[in-house]
Amino acid sequence: MKAVRSMVLVSGDPTSLERGAQEVYHRLQEEVRQSGLSGDISLALVGDLGRSDIAPSVIVYPEAVIYGPVALSNVHYLVDEHLNKGRIAVDLQTPIHNLAGHSAWLSRRKGTLPAEQRIVLERVGKINPEDIQDYILYDGYRALGKAVIEMTPAEVIALIDRSGLKGRGGAGFPTGLKWRFVSRAGGSVKYAICNADESEPGTFKDRLILEGDPHSIIEAITIAGYAIGASEGYIYVRGEYRLAQQRLATAITQAHEMGFLGKNIFGTQFSFEIRVHSGAGAYICGEETALIESIEGKRGEPRSRPPYPTTHGLWGKPTLVNNVETLANIPAILRNGPDWFQRFGTKTSPGTKVFTILGNVNTTGVIEVPMGITLREVITIYGKGMKNNATFKLAQTGGSSGSVIPASLQDTPMDFDSYLRAGVSLGSGALLICDEDTCVVDLAKALINFFRRESCGKCNPCRIGTLRAYEILSRISEGVGSLKDLDTLQMICENLYQLSNCGLGQTSGTGTRDILTHFRAEVEAHIRLKVCPAGVCSMSGRWTASQANG
Amino acid sequence: MQENQPVEKTTAVVEAALQHHGTNRDELIPILNEINQQIGYLPAASLEKVSQALRIPKSQLFSSATFYRMLSITPRGRHVIQFCESAPCHVEGGRQVWHTILDELGILPGETSKDGRWTLETTSCLGICGVGPVLLVDEDIYGNVRPEQVAEILARYA
Numbered sequence: 001m002k003a004v005r006s007m008v009l010v011s012g013d014p015t016s017l018e019r020g021a022q023e024v025y026h027r028l029q030e031e032v033r034q035s036g037l038s039g040d041i042s043l044a045l046v047g048d049l050g051r052s053d054i055a056p057s058v059i060v061y062p063e064a065v066i067y068g069p070v071a072l073s074n075v076h077y078l079v080d081e082h083l084n085k086g087r088i089a090v091d092l093q094t095p096i097h098n099l100a101g102h103s104a105w106l107s108r109r110k111g112t113l114p115a116e117q118r119i120v121l122e123r124v125g126k127i128n129p130e131d132i133q134d135y136i137l138y139d140g141y142r143a144l145g146k147a148v149i150e151m152t153p154a155e156v157i158a159l160i161d162r163s164g165l166k167g168r169g170g171a172g173f174p175t176g177l178k179w180r181f182v183s184r185a186g187g188s189v190k191y192a193i194c195n196a197d198e199s200e201p202g203t204f205k206d207r208l209i210l211e212g213d214p215h216s217i218i219e220a221i222t223i224a225g226y227a228i229g230a231s232e233g234y235i236y237v238r239g240e241y242r243l244a245q246q247r248l249a250t251a252i253t254q255a256h257e258m259g260f261l262g263k264n265i266f267g268t269q270f271s272f273e274i275r276v277h278s279g280a281g282a283y284i285c286g287e288e289t290a291l292i293e294s295i296e297g298k299r300g301e302p303r304s305r306p307p308y309p310t311t312h313g314l315w316g317k318p319t320l321v322n323n324v325e326t327l328a329n330i331p332a333i334l335r336n337g338p339d340w341f342q343r344f345g346t347k348t349s350p351g352t353k354v355f356t357i358l359g360n361v362n363t364t365g366v367i368e369v370p371m372g373i374t375l376r377e378v379i380t381i382y383g384k385g386m387k388n389n390a391t392f393k394l395a396q397t398g399g400s401s402g403s404v405i406p407a408s409l410q411d412t413p414m415d416f417d418s419y420l421r422a423g424v425s426l427g428s429g430a431l432l433i434c435d436e437d438t439c440v441v442d443l444a445k446a447l448i449n450f451f452r453r454e455s456c457g458k459c460n461p462c463r464i465g466t467l468r469a470y471e472i473l474s475r476i477s478e479g480v481g482s483l484k485d486l487d488t489l490q491m492i493c494e495n496l497y498q499l500s501n502c503g504l505g506q507t508s509g510t511g512t513r514d515i516l517t518h519f520r521a522e523v524e525a526h527i528r529l530k531v532c533p534a535g536v537c538s539m540s541g542r543w544t545a546s547q548a549n550g
Numbered sequence: 551m552q553e554n555q556p557v558e559k560t561t562a563v564v565e566a567a568l569q570h571h572g573t574n575r576d577e578l579i580p581i582l583n584e585i586n587q588q589i590g591y592l593p594a595a596s597l598e599k600v601s602q603a604l605r606i607p608k609s610q611l612f613s614s615a616t617f618y619r620m621l622s623i624t625p626r627g628r629h630v631i632q633f634c635e636s637a638p639c640h641v642e643g644g645r646q647v648w649h650t651i652l653d654e655l656g657i658l659p660g661e662t663s664k665d666g667r668w669t670l671e672t673t674s675c676l677g678i679c680g681v682g683p684v685l686l687v688d689e690d691i692y693g694n695v696r697p698e699q700v701a702e703i704l705a706r707y708a
Contacts, residue, residue, distance in 0.1 A: 014678045018691045201636030204677035239583060239620045240676055280579050280586075281619030283674050297578030297606065299617040358638045358679050365680060396637060399675070430679075432638050446640040450674055453635075456617075 005040040006083060007061040008032075009125065011068075013048035013211060014243070021045065021056035024070050028058075031079040041083060044128035047212025047247075053363055054094050059125070067092040117344055119352050120328035121368045124212030129247050132254040135215040141260050143334035147223050148268045156227040157183060160330065163338035164350040169195060169286075169323035170398055170428045171503070172349075172416040178320065181310035182228040185318035190230040193295075193314065193321045194221050196237040196244070197279050197286040200399025201450060202430030205354040206324035208366060210237065210244035213328070214251040218274060220327035222261065223334065225272045228320050233274040236291050239281050248276045283454040287502050288321040289313075290456065301458040302502035325354055325429075345371030349415035353426075359395075359433040360387045372418070375410040379433060390435035394518075396443070398427010401507035404443070404514035424514065425507075439536035440519040441526055444512045445473040451508035462505030465496045469512060476523065479530040479539035486523065490516060557595055563588045564599045573603050578614060582621055591622040619673065627662045627669035629707045631655075632686040636675040643696070644683035650697040651685075654704055667707075 010016075010025045025045045032041050054068030058078065065088055067078060074092055081089035127134035135141070147156050161176025182190060194217055198206040210217065221233045237245050252274055255261040263271045282300045284290045289303035292314045313319020329351060333341045342350045349371040358364050361383030369382075375395055379386065386392055395405045403424035405412075412422050419426045434443065452466040469492045475481045493509030493516070500506045516523065525531050532539055567584040571577035578600070585596050592615055601608045615621050633648060652658070655668055662669045678684050681693030685703065692703055 014691055015681050015693060018678075018681065018693050198677065199674055201675040202638040202679050203675070204679060207677045239618075240673075277576070278580050278583055279618070280583050280621050281673070282617065294579060295576050297575045297604075297614060298610070299613050356679065358682070359641055399636075430638070432641065434641055438641055442645075443637065443641065446635070446637045450636055453672070454674055 004042040007042045007044075008083070009044055009046045009059045009061070009128070010070075011048060011055055011057045011125070012045040012243075013055070013208070015048075016056035019055050019069065020072065023072055024056050024058070024075060027072055027075040028079065031075055032083065035079060035084055037079075037083055044131070046127070047124055047129050048208045048366070053365060057094070063088070065089075066094045068094050117352050117370050118368045119332050119341075119344070120209060120216075120325055120354060121212070121366070122332070123216065124208055127213065129212050129214055130250050132215060132251065132258060135213070136258075139331075139335060140215055141219055141255075141258075143331035144219050144223055144226075144260060145266050146334055148226055148266050148270050153183060153227045153229060156223065156334070159338055160227070160333060163333045163341040164348075165326065165329055165333065165341065166349060166351075166416060167323055168325035168329075168353070168429070170200075170401065170425075172426070175322065175326055178310065178322070179224065179227050181308075182230075182318045182320045185311045187317060188229075189232075189315075189317045190228055191314045191317060191319045192221050192225040192228060192230045192233040193288075193291070193319060194233070194235040194324060194327055195286060195288060195291055195321050196235055196241070196324050197291060198241075198324065198428075199238055199283040199286055200401065200428040200430060202356055202358050202396075202432050203399050203428045204356055205366060205429055207241055207244055208354075209324050209328050210241065211247055214244070214247045215255065216328050216331055217248070217324060218251050218255050218261065220330040221274060221322075222265070222272050223330055224320055224322065224327065226270050228318075230320070231271055231273065233272060234277050234295060234314075235274060236277045236279060236285070236295060238279045238285070245276055245278055252276065282456070283450075284456045284502075284504055287504055290502070291321065292319065299456070301456045302504070304501060346413065346415045346417075348417045353414070354429055356430045357383050357433065358430065360390060360435040360438070361385065361433045362387055371415040372413040374413055375405060375431070378414075378431060379410070383433060386433070386435055388435075390437065392433065393436050393438055394434050394440070394443075396432040396434065396447075396511065397430065398425060399430050401504065401510060402427030402430065404440075404511050404518065406514075406518040408518075425510065437534055437536070439477075439532055439534035440515045440522050441473060441477050441532070442534075442536045444515045445470065445477055447511040448473060448508065451504070455505065455508070459499075459501040459505060461495050461499040462501070462508060465492045465500075465505075466508055468492055469496075469509065473512070476526045477532070477537040477539070479526065479537070479541050481527045483524070483527055485527070486516065486520075560589065560593050560595045561599065564596050564603075568600075568603050573605075575604060575606065578604060578606065578611075579618070582615060582618075586621050591625050594623075597623075619671070625662075627666055629667060629688055630669045630671060632671050632673040632676075633659075634674070634676050634678075634682065634684045634686075635672045636679075638675070638679040639682035639684055642682045646697045647683050647685070647695050647700060650700045654700055 057068030058070050059066050078089050081087050123138050157179045165175040166172045225233050279285050285294045285300040287302045290300040294300040309319045345351045352368050353371050354368045356366050363384040367382050392407050448469045452470045455462045457463045472485045472489050493513040496509035567581045571581050597611050601611050657663050659672045683695050685692040685695045
């Protein structure tokens with residue numbers, strides 16, 4: 001990277017692009033050129049700067065001043081004040097204490113809130129994702145070098161094992177153990193796959209990593225390949241994430257040019273190739289065996305297990321499938337060691353977790369915090385409290401397959417084990433915060449509707465169960481449900497959980513089950529009193545099967 | 551409905567896609583994706599050619615082509631509207647926006663309007679929940695959509 005006086009980054013995530021980030025970026029280029037500063041200023045359109053509340057945002061380094069929202073008409077002022085005259089353009093500056101992304105520029109003290117702790121989002125918004133030099137400058141590919149030159153595959157696995165890292169896709173399976181299973185499986189051909197089919201409603205953490213720091217995933221999957229003895233890797237990206245696909249393709253080309261991919265990496269005997277594979281719009285392909293079927297060009301229908309992908313995966317060969325966020329932890333763990341990693345989070349769930357905060361709070365956005373934070377902290381500190389001073393009623397975690405967390409559990413630490421003990425699940429890291437005006441029947445209906453549409457149809461419990469559950473909830477929301485319906489609903493949820501073939505079906509009734517457990521009175525009010533306490537349901541008394549999208 | 555595509559164009563698009571991705575079986579979904587993006591759907595002739603090139607039975611090709619939401623074997627409207635119906639958009643006012651869209655277009659999800667202008671589809675989360683409710687027209691994203699904005703947004707597309 002050549003020496004420049006200032007580095008200017010413009011947020012280029014979909015939210016910002018929708019609000020004109022591209023135009024702002026071009027205007028900045030033009031203004032910089034007109035001011036004769038072209039040689040002194042480096043300008044880049046980067047990924048998500050974590051500030052959807054002030055999108056499009058602009059950050060100027062080395063001062064690390066955040067501006068936003070920046071309109072076209074502000075660009076001249078910004079360039080003239082900050083880049084020309086060297087003063088902070090105060091009228092546009094954003095106060096530094098705000099949600100998401102901010103703490104990348106705050107001093108990092110462990111244990112002090114509200115600072116975030118960033119491991120996987122460390123570089124997102126700080127580097128140009130389309131320039132490998134930026135990544136290298138921030139310790140990029142050091143972990144890969146260390147792994148292939150100084151360590152044996154077994155040592156790499158042992159190190160990941162000791163770190164205690166658990167899969168961030170939702171199930172929380174120990175990553176080191178999974179790697180060991182694949183490495184011990186027989187055969188000379190193995191595959192390492194990154195699951196980037198992020199489609200859980202409300203979850204977009206993986207998109208941020210892929211768009212903002214694509215090289216970290218390339219590096220991590222290559223390390224994984226080395227550890228398990230694979231020479232080919234895939235990154236399965238959902239079809240909707242076009243920008244992420246482009247950035248990954250660029251990153252792969254650059255890594256090849258630098259010798260971090262391809263034959264004889266770092267001059268060793270280890271060779272590795274990665275392909276980006278696009279999905280075509282199917283939530284189910286986030287399930288690892290469905291994902292493998294999809295790479296093989298088939299319908300994304302989950303396989304029956306066992307055998308597990310660790311022994312019989314892609315083309316019947318041992319295959320490792322890891323989530324994006326899981327992989328993004330790998331280079332940092334290799335660089336800093338397992339003890340460093342264990343300093344964050346809780347004893348049984350070390351590390352950080354990326355959460356997306358959505359719904360009826362004052363500030364929505366993305367945070368990366370140590371495992372074990374509570375919902376109350378998330379809402380008051382990061383969400384800046386409930387919108388309109390409303391009362392917190394419930395939160396829905398981890399997209400549609402997550403749990404419904406009633407207000408009574410808002411002081412339970414959010415880590416895998418504490419939530420398991422409380423009978424709820426952390427899911428994939430979305431936190432949909434709902435206030436008193438949310439109707440639980442309406443919410444349950446929206447949740448189950450999602451699964452009704454996304455069910456692949458392979459097994460009956462899921463295909464039929466989600467449809468029947470949806471019909472029942474629709475009837476209740478129209479005021480024509482019966483108490484017997486609730487028994488049926490309970491049974492369907494149990495059947496979904498016990499009898500479905502894959503994780504999607506098994507978790508599809510979780511939200512409804514939680515609502516029946518924690519909010520039964522409100523559901524019964526719809527039936528006994530024909531009243532929707534939150535005033536959301538139409539209670540029209542008419543229900544027909546064709547009202548599929550009420 | 552759109553006119554059926556001329557065979558020459560289909561052939562050219564399919565050949566370009568095969569050139570791009572090669573003929574390994576694991577490239578099937580990316581190939582179909584590209585054809586669908588170029589033509590707007592997957593004409594029968596294109597499936598025929600892909601089947602021959604990749605040596606995959608047409609029945610299997612059909613089963614894959616009809617599984618994925620982003621692929622279509624029937625012609626679609628000039629503009630495809632995708633509306634996010636996931637819970638985050640739903641609780642932030644998506645329900646009202648959805649009803650407005652249905653009223654404006656007069657078609658149901660999965661349908662194409664008689665004049666061939668619109669195809670309406672619902673989609674699961676697009677990962678842009680920070681600005682829900684979210685509406686996608688072709689490649690354009692609209693966030694924080696309010697019911698009263700729907701008519702104005704739709705009017706931008708001829």
